[in-house]
Amino acid sequence: MKSRKILVTSALPYANGSIHIGHVLESVITDIWVRYQNINGNECLYFCADDTHGTPVMLKAKELGIDPEELIKRTREEHIKSYSRFNINFDNFYTTHSDENKKYAEDIYQKCKEGNLIFKKEIEQFYDSEEGLFLSDRFIKGTCPKCGAEDQYGDGCSVCGTTYTPDDLLNPVSSLSNSELTKKRTEHVFFDLPQMKDFLENYLKDLTLQDPIKNKLNEWIEDGLKPWDISRDKPYFGFEIPGEKDKYFYVWLDAPIGYLASAKNWAENNNMDMKDLWGESSDYEIHHFIGKDIAYFHALFWPALLKSSNIRLPESINVHGFLTIDGEKMSKSNGTFINADDFAENYDGELLRYYFADKFNNSIDDLDFNEDEFIQKINSDIVGKYLNIASRVSKFIEKNGNNLSANLKKRL
Amino acid sequence: MLNPVLPTITSKALEVFNDSATNDFNNIKDYLVDTKINPYKPLLKRLEKAKINEEIEMEDSNLINIKDFAKIELRVAKIVKAEGIEEADKLIKLHLDVGDLGERTVFAGIKSAYDPESLNGRHVVLVANLEPRKMKFGVSEGMVLASSNDEGSIYLISPDEGAKPGQLVK
Numbered sequence: 001m002k003s004r005k006i007l008v009t010s011a012l013p014y015a016n017g018s019i020h021i022g023h024v025l026e027s028v029i030t031d032i033w034v035r036y037q038n039i040n041g042n043e044c045l046y047f048c049a050d051d052t053h054g055t056p057v058m059l060k061a062k063e064l065g066i067d068p069e070e071l072i073k074r075t076r077e078e079h080i081k082s083y084s085r086f087n088i089n090f091d092n093f094y095t096t097h098s099d100e101n102k103k104y105a106e107d108i109y110q111k112c113k114e115g116n117l118i119f120k121k122e123i124e125q126f127y128d129s130e131e132g133l134f135l136s137d138r139f140i141k142g143t144c145p146k147c148g149a150e151d152q153y154g155d156g157c158s159v160c161g162t163t164y165t166p167d168d169l170l171n172p173v174s175s176l177s178n179s180e181l182t183k184k185r186t187e188h189v190f191f192d193l194p195q196m197k198d199f200l201e202n203y204l205k206d207l208t209l210q211d212p213i214k215n216k217l218n219e220w221i222e223d224g225l226k227p228w229d230i231s232r233d234k235p236y237f238g239f240e241i242p243g244e245k246d247k248y249f250y251v252w253l254d255a256p257i258g259y260l261a262s263a264k265n266w267a268e269n270n271n272m273d274m275k276d277l278w279g280e281s282s283d284y285e286i287h288h289f290i291g292k293d294i295a296y297f298h299a300l301f302w303p304a305l306l307k308s309s310n311i312r313l314p315e316s317i318n319v320h321g322f323l324t325i326d327g328e329k330m331s332k333s334n335g336t337f338i339n340a341d342d343f344a345e346n347y348d349g350e351l352l353r354y355y356f357a358d359k360f361n362n363s364i365d366d367l368d369f370n371e372d373e374f375i376q377k378i379n380s381d382i383v384g385k386y387l388n389i390a391s392r393v394s395k396f397i398e399k400n401g402n403n404l405s406a407n408l409k410k411r412l
Numbered sequence: 413m414l415n416p417v418l419p420t421i422t423s424k425a426l427e428v429f430n431d432s433a434t435n436d437f438n439n440i441k442d443y444l445v446d447t448k449i450n451p452y453k454p455l456l457k458r459l460e461k462a463k464i465n466e467e468i469e470m471e472d473s474n475l476i477n478i479k480d481f482a483k484i485e486l487r488v489a490k491i492v493k494a495e496g497i498e499e500a501d502k503l504i505k506l507h508l509d510v511g512d513l514g515e516r517t518v519f520a521g522i523k524s525a526y527d528p529e530s531l532n533g534r535h536v537v538l539v540a541n542l543e544p545r546k547m548k549f550g551v552s553e554g555m556v557l558a559s560s561n562d563e564g565s566i567y568l569i570s571p572d573e574g575a576k577p578g579q580l581v582k
Contacts, residue, residue, distance in 0.1 A: 035416035346462035357417040394452030404447045
């Protein structure tokens with residue numbers, strides 16, 4: 001069998017917090033796949049990075065009284081250490097705040113511009129004048145227009161499940177300063193996604209991706225794609241948009257580009273030409289592993305960006321569901337949140353790999369972690385079966401001077 | 413076959429076979445015969461429940477550890493003299509005898525429940541290492557412990573008979 005060359009990524013964890021066992025789930029299934037390919041005679045490389053840009057990182061650094069650069073440096077070291085406790089074998093765990101990523105983001109933007117895929121439009125956005133900040137949906141709180149629940153985010157109600165925009169929210173306030181919001185006009189840069197409709201429809205046909213997700217994406221395409229707002233105003237932690245003043249690339253533009261940057265950084269350190277690794281027509285297959293919440297970005301925006309820059313497109317996007325704890329959504333306030341390091345303090349991280357591997361399948365349904373079930377499974381499968389058999393057999397072999405029989409039919 | 417899932421455990425398991433077995437799927441031999449192998453060493457013990465979530469719940473609640481508690485210096489104190497403050501509806505000025513620590517003045521918000529004179533000679537529990545706080549009527553050098561309910565009733569905490577001023581409470 002001809003051996004395959006494969007390049008694999010898992011989603012970039014965000015750099016304002018620790019790795020939790022939901023992150024671990026994704027990296028474990030990716031790592032198992034990568035290891036399987038490698039011991040099967042294929043060449044398989046695994047790239048990841050920290051997703052470092054955006055308002056939450058900026059605010060977290062401010063809260064800690066340090067520079068964002070210092071925060072993301074610390075977080076990256078911590079993340080690498082956490083993943084290693086689960087034997088995740090990245091070929092490169094890089095950062096989106098890198099020279100390589102900046103260059104790729106700028107080049108891709110330039111190519112999009114040349115392809116007439118970029119335009120500017122004035123929009124109206126909520127502004128927190130106390131903090132001097134334009135606010136995204138998640139930083140706006142108010143009363144749900146449907147059920148009247150208070151303290152709900154600007155993008156949807158956690159009580160009745162309605163989704164809406166901050167405009168619909170009653171009494172919207174800033175979640176940062178609790179002050180009333182004003183509306184301010186500002187010019188934003190857009191990527192003209194509707195132009196890519198035909199390309200995306202065709203691309204989705206060939207893409208290996210679970211059907212429920214594919215159907216959902218096709219629905220979105222049919223409902224009409226909207227231009228994608230790719231700029232954010234100052235103050236923002238990210239890359240400045242070339243040719244614009246006080247405008248930054250939206251974090252979701254340069255996050256997936258971080259896959260390219262991570263691969264590029266590895267190629268440079270391993271005397272390889274990036275053209276051969278992930279160029280216009282390189283030999284390496286490309287496979288992404290992601291959670292279902294970010295399928296939109298990976299199966300629509302991302303291929304559109306790659307296409308417009310003539311960079312090789314992924315052949316598969318492998319989507320998984322969320323990890324729940326005892327059947328509940330992972331949440332710090334419910335006590336159903338498990339940090340990766342907390343887990344590894346209590347149990348050998350490798351054993352969680354077995355538990356996840358045992359439960360995981362191709363569906364995009366959520367997967368549940370339950371501590372009792374975990375212990376039961378490890379004790380019954382690994383300790384009680386595999387290792388118990390090995391231990392018993394070893395006693396017989398010991399009687400034979402630790403020598404395996406030369407004749408399979410001969411009795412010891 | 414388990415190697416991609418359990419890389420460490422399976423690698424250790426392979427050590428038993430010296431170098432005569434391999435993880436490489438394409439080089440798996442039919443049978444391993446007439447080979448000297450190493451003694452088997454246990455690779456994993458049975459798991460006992462560690463209760464990760466309970467620990468986390470504890471972190472999230474208001475629990476403190478023994479060191480945190482030890483930071484608070486609680487001492488028995490005797491009320492030498494208690495006087496009401498005319499301009500303040502709630503405050504009583506307490507002169508306390510704290511044994512070796514000497515005398516302390518504490519302003520306590522207990523006037524609604526206690527007549528100052530009834531307090532003279534009573535033993536109470538004092539937070540002795542609370543930062544002194546400057547108030548309108550003087551400096552308060554600590555706090556006496558009391559319990560209160562939603563209706564505003566206040567109950568001073570006292571040690572059982574025999575406790576001497578200055579004694580540590582822990």
